Amino acid sequence: MGHEELLARHRAVMPDWMALYYEQPIELASASGRRVTDREGRTYLDFFAGILTNAVGYDVAEISDAIRSQLSTGVLHSSTLYLIRSQVELAEKIAELSGIPDAKVFFTNSGTEANETALMLATQFRRSDQVLALRNSYHGRAFATVAITGNRGWSASSLSPVKVSWVHGGYRFRSPFKGLSDADYVKACVADLREVIETTTAGDVACMIAEPIQGVGGFSSPPDGLFGAFKEVLDEYGILFVSDEVQTGWGRTGEHFWGIQSHGVTPDAMTFAKGLGNGLAIGGVVARGDLMDCLTANSLSTFGGNPIATTGALATLNYLLDHDLQANAAKLGERLIDGLRDIAADRPAVGDVRGKGLMIGIELVGADGAPDAARAVAVLEGTRERGLLVGKGGLYGNVIRLAPPMTLTEDEVEEALGILEDVL
The missing domain is CATH 3.40.640.10 (Type I PLP-dependent aspartate aminotransferase-like (Major domain))
Incomplete structure (x- = not known):
């Protein structure tokens, strides 16, 4: 079953107020490390991590083994x-x-x-x-x-x-x-x-x-x-x-x-x-x-x-x-923020780059500095098309939210920066 058919079934039985990302929503079918693969076979670098929830990434042996051990007792x-x-x-x-x-x-x-x-x-x-x-x-x-x-x-x-x-x-x-x-x-x-x-x-x-x-x-x-x-x-x-x-x-x-x-x-x-x-x-x-x-x-x-x-x-x-993932968040978060600020320097559509560690916001604005939600939607869609999943939020819906798993690598930071530079 493809995304289009599942979306039709979703809309028939789920509430209208339950938000979905993307003009053509996707189903995540498998994952490993910091990457997820949708039902139609497209793989993405995940920079939103289930709204900051998959903090360590996907398919981590130490966590999966602990869960399986508890399952084996029968006491769920x-x-x-x-x-x-x-x-x-x-x-x-x-x-x-x-x-x-x-x-x-x-x-x-x-x-x-x-x-x-x-x-x-x-x-x-x-x-x-x-x-x-x-x-x-x-x-x-x-x-x-x-x-x-x-x-x-x-x-x-x-x-x-x-x-x-x-x-x-x-x-x-x-x-x-x-x-x-x-x-x-x-x-x-x-x-x-x-x-x-x-x-x-x-x-x-x-x-x-x-x-x-x-x-x-x-x-x-x-x-x-x-x-x-x-x-x-x-x-x-x-x-x-x-x-x-x-x-x-x-x-x-x-x-x-x-x-x-x-x-x-x-x-x-x-x-x-x-x-x-x-x-x-x-x-x-x-x-x-x-x-x-x-x-x-x-x-x-x-x-x-x-x-x-x-x-x-x-x-x-x-x-x-x-694994001292706090230190990894500090190190790679600094690189990510610095890289984004370099990108933003000659892009007036980026009003603000802010955050700490691996919790970073990019606020999109119009020519007059007013919130520009349409640009944020364009970035959300553009990054997905290029294989990067990000979040969106803000009081006016004009902020791109980046919160990848804390096991993120330097190569993945550079990959994401390249995509964001292209899209922005």
Whole structure:
């Protein structure tokens, strides 16, 4: 069955709002390393990795063998009503890596569910339904996470179980504070935060939740130190800080293992997902013990932290650490950003090249500097035609997102740069 026939069947039974890439969508049939092959036999270099999820790449023996070993026991599932050895071992490792004092971990099935859990913990702990979120943010597609998503294109409903106040900071390229120095930008955003708390809330806010680098928002980020400055204000009011590390965790930014570490602050909780499972469905929250234990009713997770997911995730995390993929992300990310900025130097359609490690955004603009979504679509299609898969996002749909597996090689960076130079 070819792509055209499968697309017709897809449209007949799947919701209209479920996004597909490309004018002629493709089905991925097999993969190895950093390359995927579609059902019609075309092979591509994958620079989006299932939305940053296949962090180690495809068909990695150490991960596949661990999953097969668990499959051989016959125990694919037990629920959290029973002890799960791999779940405990994974939680121990994540708690230690988090840097959060007395940390405890709860596993979920996705980043959306992780962020929902963090909101439930924070609102219960603070006995408040007020939340601070950043403009241009994205935190998931469930009821509460849509409410804290500051991007109209991904916010399907105005209804909300929480009361949200919006602050500046995450998207600098089109911020009213864009022209300021790093230090003055931070001061302006901190002043905005304080004013928002004093004018739009009752003061007893539950938490602020923020992505260190805004993912769907086009890989945009503030100057280092902004969230450290925010945390000083939040501490004055007793407001918790939750770092959404769904896309920035596991060393992808190169500089640090967690994106928030660039800001010199330890959050009260972090949410995670995506790259941890290298394709398996897993997410979770790591938080201070008193925050994690604040629920007064029974709870569990039927599928979260199941034996298959946690076995695969533990193998993935060990592989990341054993092969120092954070260092690889830093080294090759620098080459990729430098190469893209060289390409952009004489291409006015490229308004901005930004990012850290292997998490890079290319913002496309028109002659007047306005967002140009059509050019981003053209780049998306043009790279696919030349054998490179990239992502697309941004508040205005005009940003190309690059997030290849962290096992990327130097030759693959040069191959991708050649294709991007040609297309741009």
